[in-house]
Amino acid sequence: AESVEEHTDSEASGTTLVTTDRGVLRARSVVVCTNGWAAELLPELAEHLVPCRNQVVMTAPVPAALAWQVGALSVDSDVGARELYMIRRPDGRLCLGGARALEPGAAVGSTDDASLNADVGAYLRRFLREAFPRLGEVRIEAEWTGVLGFTRDKKPLVGLVRPNVFVGVGFCGHGMPQCTGVGKALAQMVAGADDTEVHPFVRGAADVGRVLSK
Secondary structure, three states: OOEEEEOOOHHHOOOEEEEEOOEEEEEOOEEEOOHHHHHHHOHHHOOOEEEEEEEEEEEOOOHHHHHOOOOEEEEOOOOOOOOEEEEEOOOOOEEEEOOHHHOHHHHEOOOOOOOOOHHHHHHHHHHHHHHOHHHOOOOEEEEEEEEEEEEOOOOOEEEEEEOOEEEEEOOOOOHHHHHHHHHHHHHHHHOOOOHHHOOHHHHOOOEOHHHHOO
16 A cells, blocks of 8 residues: 545545555555554654564474474574574474664664565574574575564554554564454454453553554
8 A cells, every 4th residue: 555545525525545556445444554664654653663674584394393392482692683583383494583683773764675684694594503503404495574563662553543544553573472362453443342342452551542642
C-alpha cells in the first residue's frame, strides 16, 4: 500500500481508501500490520515507532541438534553484538539471527531488507562454529534481512488510530508470541466488540491511544 486516507465522497462516507500500485481499494475498516513500515502509511506514528533491520541465517538440517532438550535460546555475546537468538526447527534446521550492533548505528532507522551486511553474516557463522563445536561443519542454506518495529516504551501499538483505521505494530522483536493474541483482539475491535471482550493488555499497556494523546 502507498497511502491510507479517509474517503470524502458523500456517497461513500465512513469508508477508507487504500491506494496501492495496483489500484485503489475502498473499505469500511482497515487494519495496518506492517510493523516497522507502518509510519509510512500512518505518519502520526512516526515519532513513536522506529524501524530496525535484523539479519538471519538458516542452516541445512543438523542431525546433532535434534538431541537438544530446548528448541530456542537467546544470548548476549561478545563485541557488543547483543540480541542474538536461535530457534531449532522440527527438521533440525537452525535459524540464528541478531548481531545488529555490528551494523552502523545498530541498524536503527533502517528499512533496507534488500541487502545483506557481510560483517553480520560472518559473525553469525562464527558464533555457530565457536558456540556449538560439537555440531561440526554446519552449512548455511539461506540468509535474509527483515525489518522490526520498536516503540519507545517497548510495548506494542494496538487499536484505533483514525476512524475505521486500526493498527497492530511495534512488537520490538517479540512478535511471534504476541501477534496471535493481537490479531484476535483486532478482529474483535473491527467487529465492534465491547471493550470488556478485548484482552486487558491490548486495552491497557498496548493501547495505541497512549501515544496519540500526547
